Amino acid sequence: MYTIALDAMGGDNAPQAVVEGAKLAVAEFDDITVRLYGPEEVLRPLVDGCERVEIVHAPDVIGMHDSPMLAVRQKTESSMVKAVMAVREGEADAVVSAGSTGALLAGGMLRIGRIRGVERPALAPVIPGRKKPFLLIDCGANVDCQARYLQQFGLMGSVYMQSVLGVERPEVGLANIGAEAEKGDRLAREAYELMSRQTAYVFKGNAEVRDVPSGDFDVVVADGFVGNVILKTIEGVTGLIMSMLKDGMRSSRRAKMGALMLRTPLREMKNRMDYKSHGGAPLLGVNGAVVKAHGSSDARAIKNAVRQARSMLEGCVVEKIRDGLEGLSMEK
Amino acid sequence: MYTIALDAMGGDNAPQAVVEGAKLAVAEFDDITVRLYGPEEVLRPLVDGCERVEIVHAPDVIGMHDSPMLAVRQKTESSMVKAVMAVREGEADAVVSAGSTGALLAGGMLRIGRIRGVERPALAPVIPGRKKPFLLIDCGANVDCQARYLQQFGLMGSVYMQSVLGVERPEVGLANIGAEAEKGDRLAREAYELMSRQTAYVFKGNAEVRDVPSGDFDVVVADGFVGNVILKTIEGVTGLIMSMLKDGMRSSRRAKMGALMLRTPLREMKNRMDYKSHGGAPLLGVNGAVVKAHGSSDARAIKNAVRQARSMLEGCVVEKIRDGLEGLSMEK
Numbered sequence: 001m002y003t004i005a006l007d008a009m010g011g012d013n014a015p016q017a018v019v020e021g022a023k024l025a026v027a028e029f030d031d032i033t034v035r036l037y038g039p040e041e042v043l044r045p046l047v048d049g050c051e052r053v054e055i056v057h058a059p060d061v062i063g064m065h066d067s068p069m070l071a072v073r074q075k076t077e078s079s080m081v082k083a084v085m086a087v088r089e090g091e092a093d094a095v096v097s098a099g100s101t102g103a104l105l106a107g108g109m110l111r112i113g114r115i116r117g118v119e120r121p122a123l124a125p126v127i128p129g130r131k132k133p134f135l136l137i138d139c140g141a142n143v144d145c146q147a148r149y150l151q152q153f154g155l156m157g158s159v160y161m162q163s164v165l166g167v168e169r170p171e172v173g174l175a176n177i178g179a180e181a182e183k184g185d186r187l188a189r190e191a192y193e194l195m196s197r198q199t200a201y202v203f204k205g206n207a208e209v210r211d212v213p214s215g216d217f218d219v220v221v222a223d224g225f226v227g228n229v230i231l232k233t234i235e236g237v238t239g240l241i242m243s244m245l246k247d248g249m250r251s252s253r254r255a256k257m258g259a260l261m262l263r264t265p266l267r268e269m270k271n272r273m274d275y276k277s278h279g280g281a282p283l284l285g286v287n288g289a290v291v292k293a294h295g296s297s298d299a300r301a302i303k304n305a306v307r308q309a310r311s312m313l314e315g316c317v318v319e320k321i322r323d324g325l326e327g328l329s330m331e332k
Numbered sequence: 333m334y335t336i337a338l339d340a341m342g343g344d345n346a347p348q349a350v351v352e353g354a355k356l357a358v359a360e361f362d363d364i365t366v367r368l369y370g371p372e373e374v375l376r377p378l379v380d381g382c383e384r385v386e387i388v389h390a391p392d393v394i395g396m397h398d399s400p401m402l403a404v405r406q407k408t409e410s411s412m413v414k415a416v417m418a419v420r421e422g423e424a425d426a427v428v429s430a431g432s433t434g435a436l437l438a439g440g441m442l443r444i445g446r447i448r449g450v451e452r453p454a455l456a457p458v459i460p461g462r463k464k465p466f467l468l469i470d471c472g473a474n475v476d477c478q479a480r481y482l483q484q485f486g487l488m489g490s491v492y493m494q495s496v497l498g499v500e501r502p503e504v505g506l507a508n509i510g511a512e513a514e515k516g517d518r519l520a521r522e523a524y525e526l527m528s529r530q531t532a533y534v535f536k537g538n539a540e541v542r543d544v545p546s547g548d549f550d551v552v553v554a555d556g557f558v559g560n561v562i563l564k565t566i567e568g569v570t571g572l573i574m575s576m577l578k579d580g581m582r583s584s585r586r587a588k589m590g591a592l593m594l595r596t597p598l599r600e601m602k603n604r605m606d607y608k609s610h611g612g613a614p615l616l617g618v619n620g621a622v623v624k625a626h627g628s629s630d631a632r633a634i635k636n637a638v639r640q641a642r643s644m645l646e647g648c649v650v651e652k653i654r655d656g657l658e659g660l661s662m663e664k
Contacts, residue, residue, distance in 0.1 A: 130572050130575065143520075177475075185475035209565055210565075210567050214572065225517040233541055233561075240546065241570065243462065248601050255596070257593055258589075262591065264584075265580030266580060273576075
């Protein structure tokens with residue numbers, strides 16, 4: 001039985017969507033208990049006696065405008081900090097939050113701490129690609145990375161894809177502006193060198209950014225600044241094209257009818273692109289399963305993020321990262 | 333009368349499309365002469381005595397696999413190097429090439445040279461946005477930038493948008509992963525500081541990458557690595573969505589009919605997204621008008637790139653960058 005701590009007050013649709021998500025999760029998996037953190041008087045009526053959904057009173061909330069570091073240090077009675085602390089104290093096996101990314105990162109790093117040997121934990125969403133989904137690591141936990149952090153990101157991403165998504169031999173690429181080894185900025189060239197030298201995971205060379213969405217790689221490694229730029233550009237361009245498409249479909253009677261006839265494939269396409277609803281982004285490298293659900297998560301997305309946390313526990317991601325890192329450092 | 337040197341052998345569709353583009357350009361503008369560089373025996377039959385289209389014999393060609401630096405130094409009889417040298421020697425006012433980007437950058441920097449005071453020339457394509465097009469500078473000429481290069485990119489981009497695209501007060505943003513001044517990696521934070529301090533152009537703060545495609549800024553400044561990542565991600569995602577859309581439209585009889593009814597708005601959308609056909613990317617900061625046309629340019633794209641070179645001359649871009657830089661350095 002896994003216990004998953006859930007920050008009931010995190011995200012745009014909290015607490016309703018979060019509580020609904022918790023209920024969906026326990027209905028789907030009979031080996032989990034979800035422990036909701038938030039003001040008891042708010043949560044009690046919503047939970048309504050649902051089995052395996054527990055409430056832990058946390059009167060305070062971390063807002064989107066709170067300074068992450070300060071909030072984690074000072075708001076010790078907040079739903080997020082208490083949920084994070086539950087993992088540290090061994091009261092829960094994993095923590096899921098749709099609240100402030102910065103605060104969850106800070107909480108994960110400061111309160112739960114790193115796996116022994118990990119230089120920097122990293123945020124790593126799974127993104128839909130043309131052929132298959134890929135893990136983009138790091139997406140913003142660390143700006144100003146060093147090459148050896150990136151070498152480790154490759155390992156952590158590889159472990160995740162193998163243990164959680166069942167990819168047998170994950171192929172790892174380094175996000176870069178060209179295919180050749182000598183391409184890129186200093187960091188990319190150094191990381192290429194280090195990643196080529198190790199044998200703890202399968203390094204397939206540079207992932208040309210233009211080809212990243214095609215899904216040729218299972219894991220794409222980047223400095224947190226660059227990874228975040230890739231993620232945000234994907235979001236921005238997708239939004240732009242979708243809104244242009246919508247405009248075009250309203251431009252005439254004929255177009256409107258055409259749009260109606262294309263409803264099914266367009267809906268499928270939209271669902272496929274909408275990676276936010278597929279679950280959250282794991283924070284890899286911390287000493288526990290931490291999942292950041294998207295701020296706009298609805299109940300289904302929360303349920304998926306809880307499922308993801310459960311898969312990380314079942315797949316022993318933390319233990320495998322620890323073991324893998326030993327292999328990595330031996331080869332250096 | 334402007335003389336524009338055109339590398340007749342550069343690009344996937346050379347020399348036919350380039351020669352056709354030259355003819356279209358002189359037909360549209362009666363104040364230009366286009367000087368084509370390439371093997372005379374190849375070009376002569378194609379040009380066919382067209383007025384204001386001249387041929388300068390250049391027997392050699394720089395291929396896409398040539399090392400840019402070596403090619404520029406050694407292939408002095410190549411169409412690209414001879415076209416670039418024509419600007420240096422004052423035989424032409426501008427140079428346009430759809431050939432190797434690296435070689436054109438190297439040629440521009442080594443052979444034509446920088447405008448006095450420019451730290452690093454930068455490649456700056458204009459990209460379609462939701463509200464308006466924006467200039468993304470630098471898109472790959474310089475990896476490992478320093479903050480003061482980025483400060484200058486803002487000026488060069490601002491001058492271009494004002495002089496060539498007629499934007500009265502171009503608003504300049506710094507590509508970043510958050511809106512607040514303290515966001516980003518070290519380079520972004522330092523650049524923010526420097527850009528805030530100057531008054532030679534209008535700095536509007538951080539351009540959150542997610543919002544870049546919406547076109548809130550006229551100029552988006554980035555390190556060449558990050559700018560190239562943004563550009564390539566835009567290309568990759570656009571390609572992905574377009575191919576998913578195509579698949580969806582073929583998925584059933586009904587969908588096929590719907591697609592037929594949407595043909596006009598979809599074609600308009602595709603044209604709007606296809607920035608490559610709108611012209612080329614200027615190399616700003618070198619002592620002459622240098623335009624990199626896209627490798628896949630057809631005759632119309634070549635014509636547009638020539639038009640762009642002409643607009644840069646008419647707008648006195650080089651002179652205005654020189655003057656603007658003086659203002660910039662006085663304020664530091």
